[in-house]
Amino acid sequence: MRHYHPITPYLFIGPMIGGLLLFRIGPIFASFLMSFTNWNIRTNPTWIGLANYQELLSSDVFWLVLRNTFVFVLTYVPGAMILGLLMALLVNQKLRGIAFFRGLYFMPFITSMVAVALAWNWIFSTRYGVLNGILTTFFGVQRGPAWLSDTNLTLWVLIVVSIWKSAGFQMMVFLAGLQGIPQNIIEAARIDGANRLQMFRHIVLPLLSPVTFFVLIVSIIDAFKTFEVTYTMTQGGPRGSSSTLAYFIYQNAFVYQRMGYASSIAYVLVLLIAIVTIANFWVRRYWVAQQVN
Amino acid sequence: MNAAIVRRTVSAVTARAHSYYALHTARRLLIYALLLLVSVFTIFPFVWMVSTSFKSAGTIFALPPQLIPDKLFQPGMFDNYTEVLYRYDFVRYTANSFFVSTMTGIGQVFTASLAGFAFARMRFRGRNALFAILLLTAFFPTEVTIIPEFLLGARVFHPILQPIGGWMNTFAPLIVPSFMVGSFGTFLMREFFSTIPLELEEAAIIDGASVFQIFRSVYLPLSLPSVTTLFLLSFINNWNELLRPVLYIRSRELYTVTLGLTTFKGEFESAWNLLLAGSVIAILPLLIIYVFAQRYIVQGIATTGLRG
Numbered sequence: 001m002r003h004y005h006p007i008t009p010y011l012f013i014g015p016m017i018g019g020l021l022l023f024r025i026g027p028i029f030a031s032f033l034m035s036f037t038n039w040n041i042r043t044n045p046t047w048i049g050l051a052n053y054q055e056l057l058s059s060d061v062f063w064l065v066l067r068n069t070f071v072f073v074l075t076y077v078p079g080a081m082i083l084g085l086l087m088a089l090l091v092n093q094k095l096r097g098i099a100f101f102r103g104l105y106f107m108p109f110i111t112s113m114v115a116v117a118l119a120w121n122w123i124f125s126t127r128y129g130v131l132n133g134i135l136t137t138f139f140g141v142q143r144g145p146a147w148l149s150d151t152n153l154t155l156w157v158l159i160v161v162s163i164w165k166s167a168g169f170q171m172m173v174f175l176a177g178l179q180g181i182p183q184n185i186i187e188a189a190r191i192d193g194a195n196r197l198q199m200f201r202h203i204v205l206p207l208l209s210p211v212t213f214f215v216l217i218v219s220i221i222d223a224f225k226t227f228e229v230t231y232t233m234t235q236g237g238p239r240g241s242s243s244t245l246a247y248f249i250y251q252n253a254f255v256y257q258r259m260g261y262a263s264s265i266a267y268v269l270v271l272l273i274a275i276v277t278i279a280n281f282w283v284r285r286y287w288v289a290q291q292v293n
Numbered sequence: 294m295n296a297a298i299v300r301r302t303v304s305a306v307t308a309r310a311h312s313y314y315a316l317h318t319a320r321r322l323l324i325y326a327l328l329l330l331v332s333v334f335t336i337f338p339f340v341w342m343v344s345t346s347f348k349s350a351g352t353i354f355a356l357p358p359q360l361i362p363d364k365l366f367q368p369g370m371f372d373n374y375t376e377v378l379y380r381y382d383f384v385r386y387t388a389n390s391f392f393v394s395t396m397t398g399i400g401q402v403f404t405a406s407l408a409g410f411a412f413a414r415m416r417f418r419g420r421n422a423l424f425a426i427l428l429l430t431a432f433f434p435t436e437v438t439i440i441p442e443f444l445l446g447a448r449v450f451h452p453i454l455q456p457i458g459g460w461m462n463t464f465a466p467l468i469v470p471s472f473m474v475g476s477f478g479t480f481l482m483r484e485f486f487s488t489i490p491l492e493l494e495e496a497a498i499i500d501g502a503s504v505f506q507i508f509r510s511v512y513l514p515l516s517l518p519s520v521t522t523l524f525l526l527s528f529i530n531n532w533n534e535l536l537r538p539v540l541y542i543r544s545r546e547l548y549t550v551t552l553g554l555t556t557f558k559g560e561f562e563s564a565w566n567l568l569l570a571g572s573v574i575a576i577l578p579l580l581i582i583y584v585f586a587q588r589y590i591v592q593g594i595a596t597t598g599l600r601g
Binding site for chain 2: 004006008009010012013015016017018019020022023024025026027028030031034041087090091093095098101102103104105106107108109110111112113114115116118119120121122123128129130133136137164168169172173175176221224225227228231232245246249250253254259262263266267269270273277
């Protein structure tokens with residue numbers, strides 16, 4: 001197609017580029033600069049160099065939040081991925097009604113976190129919650145744990161709820177990957193006498209690895225960004241025990257109104273995501289099968 | 294003798310067939326059992342949510358907790374729902390969410406299909422670089438961009454737009470950002486437009502159609518499934534969006550359903566039957582859309598890993 005004015009393509013991408021500049025690229029640079037300032041929303045910003053970052057490094061709360069974030073990432077990612085893969089294997093069958101189950105398992109992923117978090121809040125309620133009710137009735141536990149106020153438990157509750165909510169997503173992506181594996185390869189392995197476990201280990205997993213890589217990247221980024229579940233279920237508490245970086249940013253920016261300090265935390269988050277993602281691309285060739293065309 | 298062999302063979306074959314069949318049935322039952330087990334884990338919170346939403350205030354704290362709600366099929370069964378919908382204004386919140394989500398959906402389709410078309414089918418300087426930047430910026434979490442976005446709104450847009458109602462505490466900050474940028478949407482549309490055979494547009498060019506006419510009358514109609522997917526994903530994302538409503542909306546009459554729910558929770562800490570009726574109201578519209586458009590939604594999310 002050559003029948004257009006050289007300006008025309010820019011008209012087509014114009015709205016997108018405008019939005020990109022105003023709401024993405026502009027803010028990305030702005031928050032970087034802001035991280036070197038002291039900016040309470042009512043006053044004008046003052047340049048304070050690296051002071052925000054220095055404050056972060058000497059803040060106990062920051063290290064607690066950082067630790068929580070890593071615990072979250074390191075448990076949520078394998079949890080959601082393994083559960084998602086198992087669910088994908090389970091629903092990758094030719095059975096009557098299988099589409100119904102697939103639809104059902106995916107359902108939590110599209111529902112509002114606020115709404116389901118309320119239900120989980122109620123389930124985990126210490127005195128009247130159904131979970132502790134079940135523990136008392138069927139397992140004779142006298143007093144169930146205080147799931148949402150015990151500092152040793154809150155983060156784990158958030159992790160479980162997050163895995164519950166997103167496992168259907170990991171499942172769907174794995175399922176698409178499983179269905180893309182050519183049937184004749186599986187057939188050939190069967191004829192060669194491979195058992196199910198061998199086929200899974202030596203054929204399915206390697207062929208699935210590009211999909212696994214995609215799921216891994218997306219899941220890690222999601223875990224680092226976790227906010228809504230924290231906001232609705234625990235508000236990061238008690239005493240910061242369930243706070244993670246994204247929530248900590250929100251809290252500093254919009255509760256304590258420390259825009260500059262919050263921006264420096266945001267850049268720590270960006271840095272972490274970048275390092276982990278680049279590291280993943282780096283080690284990719286050691287375990288991800290190459291596309292052969 | 295021959296007949297004996299045949300008989301023996303036949304019986305051996307049928308025995309094997311039977312055991313194979315039995316194995317098959319056992320395996321099948323096992324799979325169904327597992328499927329049901331996972332279903333329980335998946336839907337239990339929903340079941341409990343619905344059950345609680347049909348309980349009266351007096352019975353939500355019953356010990357041990359009851360699965361079958363006391364108001365079920367009793368007069369006044371939907372009392373909690375009518376109370377939440379009318380007294381606590383969830384009718385309005387739901388309508389607001391509908392408006393915001395529809396507008397962002399339309400916006401996404403508009404900008405992403407235009408940009409996707411240009412990236413797929415036009416040549417211009419900086420095309421690949423711009424596309425790369427568009428995808429790269431999607432990796433920056435909202436938490437990074439939201440602070441400058443908020444300040445830009447409060448300090449620049451709000452004063453400028455003051456004569457026509459301002460920016461803060463309006464729907465504009467909920468709609469405009471996702472109206473204008475959508476990396477995954479553009480990606481989705483570009484992928485789709487690239488698959489359309491060039492011969493189709495050549496015929497249109499011979500007929501003397503302009504680029505925009507070709508886009509509108511050749512490409513857009515063909516891309517209806519992708520457009521539907523894009524619209525629905527954007528609708529869902531914005532329906533569930535929490536952060537921007539929390540930051541920008543102050544007046545109750547502008548609350549979205551997610552903001553309404555969180556505020557409601559702060560005010561009625563222990564009215565679980567009402568809170569969960571509100572949750573059901575927040576979830577139900579999406580669930581209905583999901584049931585009817587599952588194919589589009591699942592495909593779109595599984596191929597782009599999409600949010601935003």
